Amino acid sequence: MAPTAIPGFSGTVIGPHEADYDAARAIWNAMHDRRPALIARPQSAKDVAAAIRYARAEGLLIAVRGGGHSMPGHSVCDDGIVIDLRALNQVRVYLRAQTAIVGGGTLLGEVDRATQQHGLVLPAGVVSHTGAGGLTLGGGVGRLMRRFGLTIDSLQSAEVVTADGEILRASADEHAELFWALRGGGGNFGIVTEFEFALHELSELLILATFHPLADARQVIERGRREMADPAARDELLWTSFLRRAHDVPWMTPEFVGRPGIMSLVEWSGDPEEGLAVLSRIRDDLQPAASDLAVVPFLFMQTITDDLFAHGLRTYIKAGFADDLPDGLIDVLLERAASVRSPISQVELLALGGAIARVDSGATAFPFRQARWLINIPATWRDAADDEHEIAWARATYAAVKPYLSEGNYVNFMGDDEDDTAAGAYGRTIERLARIKAVYDPDNVFQLNQNIKPTASTP
Numbered sequence: 001m002a003p004t005a006i007p008g009f010s011g012t013v014i015g016p017h018e019a020d021y022d023a024a025r026a027i028w029n030a031m032h033d034r035r036p037a038l039i040a041r042p043q044s045a046k047d048v049a050a051a052i053r054y055a056r057a058e059g060l061l062i063a064v065r066g067g068g069h070s071m072p073g074h075s076v077c078d079d080g081i082v083i084d085l086r087a088l089n090q091v092r093v094y095l096r097a098q099t100a101i102v103g104g105g106t107l108l109g110e111v112d113r114a115t116q117q118h119g120l121v122l123p124a125g126v127v128s129h130t131g132a133g134g135l136t137l138g139g140g141v142g143r144l145m146r147r148f149g150l151t152i153d154s155l156q157s158a159e160v161v162t163a164d165g166e167i168l169r170a171s172a173d174e175h176a177e178l179f180w181a182l183r184g185g186g187g188n189f190g191i192v193t194e195f196e197f198a199l200h201e202l203s204e205l206l207i208l209a210t211f212h213p214l215a216d217a218r219q220v221i222e223r224g225r226r227e228m229a230d231p232a233a234r235d236e237l238l239w240t241s242f243l244r245r246a247h248d249v250p251w252m253t254p255e256f257v258g259r260p261g262i263m264s265l266v267e268w269s270g271d272p273e274e275g276l277a278v279l280s281r282i283r284d285d286l287q288p289a290a291s292d293l294a295v296v297p298f299l300f301m302q303t304i305t306d307d308l309f310a311h312g313l314r315t316y317i318k319a320g321f322a323d324d325l326p327d328g329l330i331d332v333l334l335e336r337a338a339s340v341r342s343p344i345s346q347v348e349l350l351a352l353g354g355a356i357a358r359v360d361s362g363a364t365a366f367p368f369r370q371a372r373w374l375i376n377i378p379a380t381w382r383d384a385a386d387d388e389h390e391i392a393w394a395r396a397t398y399a400a401v402k403p404y405l406s407e408g409n410y411v412n413f414m415g416d417d418e419d420d421t422a423a424g425a426y427g428r429t430i431e432r433l434a435r436i437k438a439v440y441d442p443d444n445v446f447q448l449n450q451n452i453k454p455t456a457s458t459p
């Protein structure tokens with residue numbers, strides 16, 4: 001049976017009877033096995049507008065798909081339409097301006113490959129098959145965030161198709177409120193068909209990767225806490241620790257693989273010679289059970305966990321911000337890490353600060369600029385039989401950590417249940433966001449996201 005024709009649409013439409021329907025509806029998190037009425041793959045902003053108009057005329061729920069990494073499964077729906085932006089993946093680099101125009105469905109790896117040809121980077125996430133679209137709209141944390149800020153801090157403008165099919169440009173000068181909202185407000189305000197980003201110069205990193213068994217994990221977290229709390233800590237220095245079972249990386253001693261412990265990645269994004277003294281001192285003091293200290297190409301680092309976090313895994317996530325890592329929190333983290341079962345689940349401690357904290361908290365819709373740590377608890381596993389156990393582990397870990405968290409939630413590390421609410425995600429920006437939503441999407445057409453309900457009145 002031929003799929004439904006969408007008036008004015010020149011892209012591809014995939015219906016339930018097409019051979020590639022099952023592949024097209026699958027998203028990264030295999031927990032979400034949903035069957036849309038159709039999947040539309042636009043070739044242009046005009047196609048996106050046509051698909052939105054068609055969906056509204058037919059009363060179809062709209063899911064927007066970029067890289068398909070939404071952990072709560074917002075990029076696929078039952079019965080409605082998936083507007084799948086993957087064909088909008090062109091990256092154009094402008095050397096003189098040091099900017100790039102990035103299509104709304106581009107993957108991070110595609111951005112990295114295009115920009116690294118010129119020794120330039122967009123500060124974004126750390127797994128190359130993640131979509132630049134969803135990641136940017138939620139904020140964008142990654143290995144260059146202390147040096148160059150969140151991904152939204154490099155966003156200069158965006159082409160947006162609104163709920164009524166209008167194609168707008170949002171920037172500091174045009175639709176400035178919309179531009180503010182796009183930088184942290186998630187996919188609530190329209191479909192972004194093009195992002196314009198400022199780029200930065202960088203092509204290699206100095207990295208120290210370490211593993212310590214759980215018995216030694218306390219001193220590692222304390223050291224990370226001290227390094228990152230130092231007012232003189234350089235933006236070039238980034239500390240990330242993962243409480244997890246050691247996985248099989250080339251530098252790991254085989255006897256440790258599968259043992260619970262702490263893997264850390266201490267990265268230096270400045271001059272490698274200068275960083276060598278800093279990272280060598282940390283390694284000498286910590287005396288890891290296994291480690292690696294090396295200068296690596298940025299592109300290499302950006303794909304290093306692609307296979308570990310491949311498509312088709314099952315995930316349940318909880319996360320929050322913290323101002324510090326006090327001793328009581330470390331106790332709790334070590335206790336929870338001892339009970340991690342899946343070889344892929346982990347508690348991530350991501351140091352923030354640096355360039356993120358120097359942006360005014362009202363400048364974008366991401367208000368949690370002063371948080372020092374992002375604590376991310378992604379339970380991840382392969383077998384549906386483990387669903388109950390892994391979800392329970394993540395929930396119990398989050399419950400234990402929660403008393404130590406500060407306000408807010410990171411939109412991109414949220415699930416869809418319990419106390420994960422839009423108000424929590426957007427903090428004190430929620431009222432302004434709700435008013436902007438009322439202007440650009442008064443009927444809440446874009447509702448499959450950490451949803452902001454439109455509110456026209458000024459409180």
Ligand SMILES: Cc1cc2nc3c(=O)[nH]c(=O)nc-3n(C[C@H](O)[C@H](O)[C@H](O)COP(=O)(O)OP(=O)(O)OC[C@H]3O[C@@H](n4cnc5c(N)ncnc54)[C@H](O)[C@@H]3O)c2cc1C
Binds near residue numbers: 064413
């Ligand atoms: C393996 C993995 C690694 C990750 N690593 C990081 C990381 O390093 N840093 C980080 O900050 N986050 C990270 N994330 C979280 C990630 O940022 C979010 O899952 C994000 O939503 C993914 O965007 P996407 O385009 O791939 O997802 P999708 O599932 O396609 O979309 C997610 C949401 O964004 C909306 N959306 C996507 N593109 C557009 C667009 N062009 N216009 C309007 N709305 C759009 C969708 O409607 C949906 O609500 C990771 C997630 C996974 C699964």
